[in-house]
Amino acid sequence: MTDEDSDTEAPARAGRPTDERKTEAILDAAREAFFGQGYAAASIERIAEQAGVSKVTIYKRFGDKAGLLEALVRRQADNMTTTIGEANRDAATLEVQLVNFGFTLLSFLFDESHFHFDSMLVIERDRQREAAQRFFDAGPGTMRRELTKMLAAAHKRGDVHIPQPQRAAEDLLSLWKGFADLELRFGVVDMPGPARIRSHVRHGVKVFLRAYRAE
Amino acid sequence: MTDEDSDTEAPARAGRPTDERKTEAILDAAREAFFGQGYAAASIERIAEQAGVSKVTIYKRFGDKAGLLEALVRRQADNMTTTIGEANRDAATLEVQLVNFGFTLLSFLFDESHFHFDSMLVIERDRQREAAQRFFDAGPGTMRRELTKMLAAAHKRGDVHIPQPQRAAEDLLSLWKGFADLELRFGVVDMPGPARIRSHVRHGVKVFLRAYRAE
DNA sequence: ATAATACTAAACGTTGACGTTCACAAATAA
DNA sequence: TTATTTGTGAACGTCAACGTTTAGTATTAT
Incomplete structure (x- = not known):
């Protein structure tokens, strides 16, 4: 009934929890790619590969390529x-x-x-x-x-x-x-x-x- | 008014002479594109369009994209x-x-x-x-x-x-x-x-x- | 166990760009 | 005029990337 909308760090939600290390890995890989080759030349597919993560995960978390850059900045x-x-x-x-x-x-x-x-x-x-x-x-x-x-x-x-x-x-x-x-x-x-x-x-x-x- | 070119050297070759103004126009357009958007994001098609030149002309003169950058530099x-x-x-x-x-x-x-x-x-x-x-x-x-x-x-x-x-x-x-x-x-x-x-x-x-x- | 959420792999449609080919028009020397 | 070279437009093949979908797996709370 009463949902506990606690704004604390403890999620206490059902289902598999998000792996924050993956977020870090994605941003690290994005840094390498964006800084090394520029925004246009960098490819999300290779970023995903280098981060050891599925491409879909990136889109789930950052929306699109611009959103990934935004988060990185x-x-x-x-x-x-x-x-x-x-x-x-x-x-x-x-x-x-x-x-x-x-x-x-x-x-x-x-x-x-x-x-x-x-x-x-x-x-x-x-x-x-x-x-x-x-x-x-x-x-x-x-x-x-x-x-x-x-x-x-x-x-x-x-x-x-x-x-x-x-x-x-x-x-x-x-x-x-x-x-x-x-x-x-x-x-x-x-x-x-x-x-x-x-x-x-x-x-x-x-x-x-x-x-x-x-x- | 027709300008009589006397300063430049006469090519004295058969066939249609190359239009050097086109080369300049291409390089100007390439400068805009490369500098404004970066090498990867710039497209030869748009450079050709902005220079008022066929895409084939660019390839004839500069070989490929890297050659165009080379000439520009x-x-x-x-x-x-x-x-x-x-x-x-x-x-x-x-x-x-x-x-x-x-x-x-x-x-x-x-x-x-x-x-x-x-x-x-x-x-x-x-x-x-x-x-x-x-x-x-x-x-x-x-x-x-x-x-x-x-x-x-x-x-x-x-x-x-x-x-x-x-x-x-x-x-x-x-x-x-x-x-x-x-x-x-x-x-x-x-x-x-x-x-x-x-x-x-x-x-x-x-x-x-x-x-x-x-x- | 079950429901819920995170995540993956693979395939898909789409777009845009590179670079090529071809038929043809334009300009010039002979 | 004719031969020769420059240049055009349109089409083509190829490829790489974006972003989506789908079907299924992994991990958690209840």
Whole structure:
């Protein structure tokens, strides 16, 4: 009679329960396919095969190809938000603080599983406008906000001279992403390891602080 | 009015001569399609239609889809080389010199017809490795070389303190391309006009020169 | 056991794109 | 005019992918 519509995690429903690991496997396979070959070239059939899942399961869960991309974007964005949250630690000096922040960011960006992401999304942005916007907010947007706050605080303390913190934040993000990103994208160099990433971040921070040091 | 062609070389061959304007029209249409939708999603049939050309003509001239992309990449790379060559003018001060250089570069990069180029190429780079490399050499690679030379000369003159000119060139290129590029790619802002571009370039140069000024 | 739900495999219809062939029209040199 | 080459349109074969359907299996609560 009275259906227990409990909004808790315990389903307590009849029938075979959904296997959440399959959802993860599908999204992992979709990531590989979409990022590696682009949205159009990726095939649901191969995604299903690689995920060890029936094609029908994908359609049951995500509706269609666009829905699968939508879900993937959401997961990646959440993932990024989490990573960024963990990066915002306090440290002794501003320099160390920035280096930590940048290292976390670049380690994330220069990861095989995320690297092709925006390239695909950019091409698809006309068809997936809100998805692209959401990803920007979760990734670069959040990054800019956090960094802007940090820089404004440092300016107030007198550590640096940064009258326009948002613009400065964009400068630093540009220096970090920078040319290494270009070389990577065109396959001129290999993916850098942690040591190279840290060195690159340090260099960016140094240049940045030289430009914005207190007079 | 009939135009008498006297500039071009006479083919002096029998039969109907090839219409070079058709080649251009095909490449223009291919650019729109490839850059806008990506390689896989673009269709030769629609490219032919948009170019006002028979599909067979495309196959006669370019062999297949990959050949068409190949030719397109080559044309874009040549185009870029030409533009960069024109940008390298001497000017009174280093600052003016850099601003001119950057303005030419960004005007080219932030043009609708080139903007999606690397996004497509990145996804296709595994299948079109040499095309990607060629484009990198013609574009960012040349840019870095030219800029490195300019900065090394300025360092020798004592105008600035740049012991590692190539790294500094990468920094400046990063600052220029920077965050505006990201916002554009995700559709957060519209394509900037010349005024905004010049302002952005100026800012980049200022930050750069503050960081690398002579002590 | 039974009902209910998740899931699979295989087949299906449909669409769109690649690349080819063929008959024919258009343009030019001889 | 004639030979030669460019270009067109329409049709064709092939293939890969989307998304659906169906019949049946697996897993759970009652």
